[in-house]
Amino acid sequence: MKKWGFILSTLVVSAVMLAGCGGESKPQATETSQSAPAASGNAINIEASNWKFNQDKFEVKAGEPVTINFKSAEGFHGITIEGLDVNIQKEGSKTITPDKPGEYQILCSIPCGPDHGKMAATLVVK
Template sequence: MKKKWGLLVSALALSTMLVTACGGGNAEQASNQNESTPASTTGTQVNIEASNWKFNQEVFEVNAGEEFTINFSSTEGYHGIGIQGLDVEIEKEGSKTLKVDEPGEYTIFCNILCGPDHGKMIAKLVVK
C-alpha cells in the first residue's frame, strides 16, 4: 500500500513540474525552481527576456574582444537559454559575464522544453 501512495505522489509531483515547465505556471511559481545566482555585471549589458514562446529581441549585438554580461529573465512561463558554441546555460534567471574574441553569429535558444512552440524560440548573438 505504501508503494502505491509513493508512486502516486511521485507521479503527481512530476506532472506538476511538467505543467509549470510548459508555460502553465506563473513566474512566481517557477522562480522557486532552479534559479541561477546572478554574477557581477561588467561591460556591455545584454538583457534577454523570454516569454511564451519568444525572446524580447531577435538580434543582440556585442563587440568582439570586449567583456559583456548577459542578464536573462523568464517573464512568462519557465524558460532558459543556451548559446550554441559558447559556455552559456542559464535557467529561469541569472547572469553570465564573458568575452568572445571571434566575430560571428551565435544562436541563442531556449534550453528548457517549454511547450508547442519551443523550437521557435531562437535569437542571435552577433559579435562584431
C-alpha cells in the first residue's frame, strides 16, 4: 500500500512540475512527456481473453524486480506462474524478483471454460 501511495504522489508531483514547465513551452511537448511515467520501471502486461493470453512469451531479466500486471480483458481468468510466487485472479499486480534464469509456465488459474487447458504462456527469465 505504501508503494502505491509513493507512486501516486510521484505522479502528482510530476504532473504539477509538467504543468509548471508547460506554461512557457508548446502544449505538444507537455503531452509527449506525460506518457513517460507509464513506461518507467520493469513491468509486463498480461491480458487474458477467451481463451488465450495476449502474448505467448514474456521476457524479464533475472535479479531485477518486475511488476506483473494482469487483467482479464474478456471473461474471468487468473494466472499462476509455476515456480514463482504469483497468483492473480481477475486482475491485479504483483512485483517479483526472479533470481533464476529459465522458462516458467504461465497458466490460467480459474476453470474458465472449454479451452481453459489451452491457456498457457511462457515467462522467460534471462
